Amino acid sequence: MYGLKAISAANGWTITFTGLAIVFTGLVVLAAIMANMERFLALWDRRGELLAGFKHPPRKQPFLVQEPRTDRPEAPTTDKTRVHLPLDQIEVADHFHLITNRLGEPFSLAQLLEKASKHGLSSPHRHLDTFLKLGIIVEDSGDRQGFYTWANDVEIVRSSAEE
Amino acid sequence: MEYLLDFWGNTGFGLADYRHFIMIAVGIVFIYLGIVKHYEPLLLVPIGFGILMGNVPVFKGLGLGIYESGSVLSYLYFGVHQGIYPPLIFLGIGAMTDFSYMLAQPRLMLLGAAAQVGIFLTFLAALAMGFLPREAASIGIIGGADGPTAIFLSAKLAPHLVGPIAIAAYSYMALVPVIQPPIMYLLTTREERLIRMPDPRPVSRREKIIFPVIGFLSCCFLAPAALPLLGMLFFGNLLKECLVADRLALTARTALIDIVTILLGITVGASTQADVFLTAKSVGIFLLGAASFMVATASGILFAKLVNVFATNKINPILGAAGVSAVPDSARVVQLVGNREDPGNYLLMHAMAPNIAGVIGSAIGAGVLWSFMM
Amino acid sequence: MVSTRELRETEFLRDFHESELSDLAGIAAHTRWKEGETIFHAGAPAAALYLLRVGTILLCFPNGRSMPLRDEGHAVGWSSLVSPFRYTATAVCLSDVRLYEFSGRELYRLIQMNALFGQRLMQKIAQIMEQRDRYRRGTPVSFGRD
Structure with missing residues (x-):
C-alpha cells in the first residue's frame, strides 16, 4: 500500500500528532520547571522566614520600641x-x-x-x-x-x- | 583437481559475488576517510573495518557470520539488537554534557522540540513510500540526528535495517556543515540573522544537580519508553554535576564510552552484509534520511520565526537549526552563519541550548514511536 | 616538547581523556613572553589558543574594559576556534608569562577527528565566551576628562 492510504492504514496521522504533542509537552514542562527553579530555590532558602510568618503572624498594631535618640553622628568606620x-x-x-x-x-x-x-x-x-x-x-x-x-x-x- | 575446485568453492573468492566487492569498496572508503581525511575516525574506522568483516563471504552453517546464532560476532551484535550499547553511550554523553546553557535559557529548549518535527514528517513520508510502520518509524528517527538513538529504535523495531539506518544517520551528521547553511539562508532574512541574543544568566550548582533528577522524572513519566536512553543520559549528568562521584563520571565519559563505541562501530559495520544492505530499501532510507535532516533543520528555524511573532525578546531564528542535536557541529554551523552577517555576534553558547535539548527531544521522540509500535 | 602529564595538571584540560591529552601534547608548544609584551591584538587573525601556565595577562577589550587573568589554566585566544577567527581583545603581559600554545588549525583538525573531544572543548570555549562576553559587549564608557 502506498500514499495517503498507507498513512491512514497505519494510523500515521494520529501517531504523528500525538508524538509531536508528547515531545513538545515534555520539553515545555521541563522548560517551565527549570525557568522557575531559581525562584523555587530562593523560596526554599527563605523557608524559615516564611514559616515563621505563618507561626507568629505579625501584630495588627505596629509595636514600636522607641530608641533613645542621640544627636551624635555615627562614628565613621576607620578600619582600613x-x-x-x-x-x-x-x-x-x-x-x-x-x-x-x-x-x-x-x-x-x-x-x-x-x-x-x-x-x-x-x-x-x-x-x-x-x-x-x-x-x-x-x-x-x-x-x-x-x-x-x-x-x-x-x-x-x-x-x-x-x- | 576436484579437491582444488571444492576448496576454491569454499573460499571467499568462490562464494563472493559483485555485491560483496561493492560493500568492501564502501568499507575501504570509510577507512580512508577516517584515516587520511580525519573525518570522524573514531566512528568511521570501526564501522569501515566492520563492513569488511561483514562482507567476507563465509560458508553458511559454520557459525561465522553476524546473523548466525552462536558466532562471536552475533554475541557482540547482541548489544546492538537488544539496544544495550546506545544507552551506555548516552551515559557517557550525559557525563560529559554541560546543560547550563540550556538551563540559562529554557525557552530555547522549544527549538529542540520543534526540530523533531522532521522525525514525524519523515515517518509519514516513509509510510507513503510503502515502508512498513515499524520500518517507517526507524527511518524517521534519522531526522533526530542522533546516532545512538537511531540505532536504539531501529534495533527495537526493524533490526534488519540497523545497518543502513546507522550509516545514513552518521553520514548525514557528518554532512551538517554542508546541509544546514543553505536552508538557514533560504528561510531567514538578513535582519533575522543579525538578531543578537541577551546574555545567558549564570546557573547555580544546585540547579545543575536538580536538573537531571527533574528532567528524568518529567520526561520519563510522559514517555516511559524513553527510559533506557534518558535514564542513562540524566544519570550520567548527575554523576558529573554532583562532584562526589567524579570517578564514575570520568569512567563513563572516557573508558566506557570508548569501549562501547568500538563494539557498536564494528558490529554495525559487520551488519551491512551485501545481501542485507544492497537493496532498494537502503536507497529509500538514504533519500528519506536526507529529507528528514533537512525538514528537521527547517522546522527548528520556522518555529523560532513563529515564536518571534509573539515574543518581545526576539530569538535569532538560525538557532532553530541547532535543534537537530548533532552536538556540537550544528551549534558551530549556527555560529558560523550568524558570524558571517555580523562579526560581533556570538551565537555559539546560545546554540548549545537547542542543540542539547534536541538530544532530549529525539530520545523522547524515539520512546514515543517505540511505544506506538509495540 | 610538552608532556601529557603537564597538560593533565592544567585545570582547563583536567577532564580530558589520556589519548586526547596525548594528541594535544603533540600540537602544543611552550612559549615565554616578557612583561609588557603583547601576545595578540584585538581584530588580528586568531591563529592560536593559549593556556596560561605562569604569570598575569591583561585582556583589554576595544571598549576600554579589561580583565586580568592570573590563575594557572586560564585559556586565551578562543577566537582561534570560533568564526570569524579574529581576536576580540588585546592580550598584554603584566608580568613574565609562560604559556602553552596550540595552533587553531591543528586543534580544529583534532575536533574533526573526534566529535566527543570537540564537544568537550567547545563547551569549555562557550563557557569562556559567556564569561568574557560581558566585558566584550559592554558599551564604551567615558568617565574622565582626558
Whole structure:
C-alpha cells in the first residue's frame, strides 16, 4: 500500500500528532520547571522566614520600641587595610593617581598603561599587576565591570625596612 | 583437481559475488576517510573495518557470520539488537554534557522540540513510500540526528535495517556543515540573522544537580519508553554535576564510552552484509534520511520565526537549526552563519541550548514511536 | 616538547581523556613572553589558543574594559576556534608569562577527528565566551576628562 492510504492504514496521522504533542509537552514542562527553579530555590532558602510568618503572624498594631535618640553622628568606620610598599612602588602609585585623576574614576586599565608608558614610567605593567594583586586597584561592578577604581579601604604605607 | 575446485568453492573468492566487492569498496572508503581525511575516525574506522568483516563471504552453517546464532560476532551484535550499547553511550554523553546553557535559557529548549518535527514528517513520508510502520518509524528517527538513538529504535523495531539506518544517520551528521547553511539562508532574512541574543544568566550548582533528577522524572513519566536512553543520559549528568562521584563520571565519559563505541562501530559495520544492505530499501532510507535532516533543520528555524511573532525578546531564528542535536557541529554551523552577517555576534553558547535539548527531544521522540509500535 | 602529564595538571584540560591529552601534547608548544609584551591584538587573525601556565595577562577589550587573568589554566585566544577567527581583545603581559600554545588549525583538525573531544572543548570555549562576553559587549564608557 502506498500514499495517503498507507498513512491512514497505519494510523500515521494520529501517531504523528500525538508524538509531536508528547515531545513538545515534555520539553515545555521541563522548560517551565527549570525557568522557575531559581525562584523555587530562593523560596526554599527563605523557608524559615516564611514559616515563621505563618507561626507568629505579625501584630495588627505596629509595636514600636522607641530608641533613645542621640544627636551624635555615627562614628565613621576607620578600619582600613594597610598595605606596605617600597618607596619606588609608592612613587609609581602616586604617578598612577595623577594619571587616573585625569582619566576619571572608574578608569580603563588599557588607558592607564598607555598613559604610563607615554610618561616614561618604568615597568608600568609589573606595578599594575602588583596593585591589582594587593587589592589597591579594584574592579568596578555592574555596568562598569571591566573598569577599575582605587580601593577606598586600603591605605598605602612605606615598608618599615626602608624607613 | 576436484579437491582444488571444492576448496576454491569454499573460499571467499568462490562464494563472493559483485555485491560483496561493492560493500568492501564502501568499507575501504570509510577507512580512508577516517584515516587520511580525519573525518570522524573514531566512528568511521570501526564501522569501515566492520563492513569488511561483514562482507567476507563465509560458508553458511559454520557459525561465522553476524546473523548466525552462536558466532562471536552475533554475541557482540547482541548489544546492538537488544539496544544495550546506545544507552551506555548516552551515559557517557550525559557525563560529559554541560546543560547550563540550556538551563540559562529554557525557552530555547522549544527549538529542540520543534526540530523533531522532521522525525514525524519523515515517518509519514516513509509510510507513503510503502515502508512498513515499524520500518517507517526507524527511518524517521534519522531526522533526530542522533546516532545512538537511531540505532536504539531501529534495533527495537526493524533490526534488519540497523545497518543502513546507522550509516545514513552518521553520514548525514557528518554532512551538517554542508546541509544546514543553505536552508538557514533560504528561510531567514538578513535582519533575522543579525538578531543578537541577551546574555545567558549564570546557573547555580544546585540547579545543575536538580536538573537531571527533574528532567528524568518529567520526561520519563510522559514517555516511559524513553527510559533506557534518558535514564542513562540524566544519570550520567548527575554523576558529573554532583562532584562526589567524579570517578564514575570520568569512567563513563572516557573508558566506557570508548569501549562501547568500538563494539557498536564494528558490529554495525559487520551488519551491512551485501545481501542485507544492497537493496532498494537502503536507497529509500538514504533519500528519506536526507529529507528528514533537512525538514528537521527547517522546522527548528520556522518555529523560532513563529515564536518571534509573539515574543518581545526576539530569538535569532538560525538557532532553530541547532535543534537537530548533532552536538556540537550544528551549534558551530549556527555560529558560523550568524558570524558571517555580523562579526560581533556570538551565537555559539546560545546554540548549545537547542542543540542539547534536541538530544532530549529525539530520545523522547524515539520512546514515543517505540511505544506506538509495540 | 610538552608532556601529557603537564597538560593533565592544567585545570582547563583536567577532564580530558589520556589519548586526547596525548594528541594535544603533540600540537602544543611552550612559549615565554616578557612583561609588557603583547601576545595578540584585538581584530588580528586568531591563529592560536593559549593556556596560561605562569604569570598575569591583561585582556583589554576595544571598549576600554579589561580583565586580568592570573590563575594557572586560564585559556586565551578562543577566537582561534570560533568564526570569524579574529581576536576580540588585546592580550598584554603584566608580568613574565609562560604559556602553552596550540595552533587553531591543528586543534580544529583534532575536533574533526573526534566529535566527543570537540564537544568537550567547545563547551569549555562557550563557557569562556559567556564569561568574557560581558566585558566584550559592554558599551564604551567615558568617565574622565582626558
